[in-house]
Amino acid sequence: MSSGLASTRSQVPVVVAGVAIRAVDQPAVRLPVLWTRRRQEPVLLVAASALFSLSLDFLLAPPLRNTSFLLATTLFSLLVVRRLSVHPVDIALDKTPATLSPLRLTIFCFLHLPLFALANLLSSPDALYDGSYRGFLLALAKVLVFLPPAVLLTRRTWQSLLRQFRPELIASGLALLTYFPFRLFVVAWPFYSTLLARTVHFLGGLFVTGLGYAPGTSPTITGPVLDVHILFACSGLDGLRLFQLLFSLLLVCDWDRLRRWRTLTGYAAGLGLMLIANAIRIAAMVVVGNRISADLVVRYHLEAGWVYITAVFLLLLLVSYRWLLAPAANHGSTGA
Amino acid sequence: MKRIATSIAVLALSGMLGATQLVARDKHKDKDDHRGVNATELAGAGIIAAAMVGGAGYLLLRRRTRLSK
Numbered sequence: 251m252s253s254g255l256a257s258t259r260s261q262v263p264v265v266v267a268g269v270a271i272r273a274v275d276q277p278a279v280r281l282p283v284l285w286t287r288r289r290q291e292p293v294l295l296v297a298a299s300a301l302f303s304l305s306l307d308f309l310l311a312p313p314l315r316n317t318s319f320l321l322a323t324t325l326f327s328l329l330v331v332r333r334l335s336v337h338p339v340d341i342a343l344d345k346t347p348a349t350l351s352p353l354r355l356t357i358f359c360f361l362h363l364p365l366f367a368l369a370n371l372l373s374s375p376d377a378l379y380d381g382s383y384r385g386f387l388l389a390l391a392k393v394l395v396f397l398p399p400a401v402l403l404t405r406r407t408w409q410s411l412l413r414q415f416r417p418e419l420i421a422s423g424l425a426l427l428t429y430f431p432f433r434l435f436v437v438a439w440p441f442y443s444t445l446l447a448r449t450v451h452f453l454g455g456l457f458v459t460g461l462g463y464a465p466g467t468s469p470t471i472t473g474p475v476l477d478v479h480i481l482f483a484c485s486g487l488d489g490l491r492l493f494q495l496l497f498s499l500l501l502v503c504d505w506d507r508l509r510r511w512r513t514l515t516g517y518a519a520g521l522g523l524m525l526i527a528n529a530i531r532i533a534a535m536v537v538v539g540n541r542i543s544a545d546l547v548v549r550y551h552l553e554a555g556w557v558y559i560t561a562v563f564l565l566l567l568l569v570s571y572r573w574l575l576a577p578a579a580n581h582g583s584t585g586a
Numbered sequence: 587m588k589r590i591a592t593s594i595a596v597l598a599l600s601g602m603l604g605a606t607q608l609v610a611r612d613k614h615k616d617k618d619d620h621r622g623v624n625a626t627e628l629a630g631a632g633i634i635a636a637a638m639v640g641g642a643g644y645l646l647l648r649r650r651t652r653l654s655k
Contacts, residue, residue: 492636496640553632557636564640567643571651572651
């Protein structure tokens, strides 16, 4: 697929230790070798500094903790390492090859102090749900944690890096915005629970006669043998989180081989399919509980749920994995 | 040999999934006696075990895809 996000790996020659070879034949550069390239690649130090400082922020000021930030920064760091381990330094880009200056590093460290102070003054994570100025300030501090890395490099270097590592930034930005959308689910639950219960009622009704539907904050599917209450924990949020974690693993391991747009499509489709799979899971519980054994469902539905969600992910992967990957270059073959 | 080792690893991880969940469930039952884990911990144990099995499955598929090329 030719696009701004399409992988160009097969066309890029890699230069390591003075030897130019094709990228597809190039084994990954080992981390110590990669580390010696930090002078040419300030992004490595920026990513490492941001990850380290973010971890320190969360350790010293627990109210600042945000797993989405941590996942996004970790993902960005790993994707950058992955990319630099197989791609050359892009000298075509006008990049300022600069290490981090001590002054900038000092400013970077000092910028965290007000955030620590603010978070610890507000003291309680519950303050985030406080409607007063405390909640606003804490939310602000949680977002401002991302600002200090901005002082690490010059504006010109940042612009160059943003151009060069745009796919990695988009991927980590998506992780930041979409990972474990707990608050979104809380807000949407009154509507989503109704939709979920109606879907389960319809699917279950195909196999079980006499099913009823009792609306409410936790809607209930009433059956001749077993009533199933659809709680918030049944929303499929944990299944989404599992999918996102495993998809992150796929991104890190296969970043240089993935087709970017297909990956984006696969991610969006995967999220939707996990929600559909969750509805099917609850419908299966209703059917099995009312047709086979209510006791079986009551005792094992949690364990069966995790096995089921894992199986769904692996099935999705089995179907789409080759589609996500870019075709390998045909070395030694001739065009007819 | 590697294939056998990978299969054993996947089986071991699957066993861990079952064992972790059963232990967590038993502890969850004990909650009434104020000794067990709560539902959040139960979900946490589940997602870790499921992520391990899912990750092992993905790595196995990745390896097979590379070998088949």
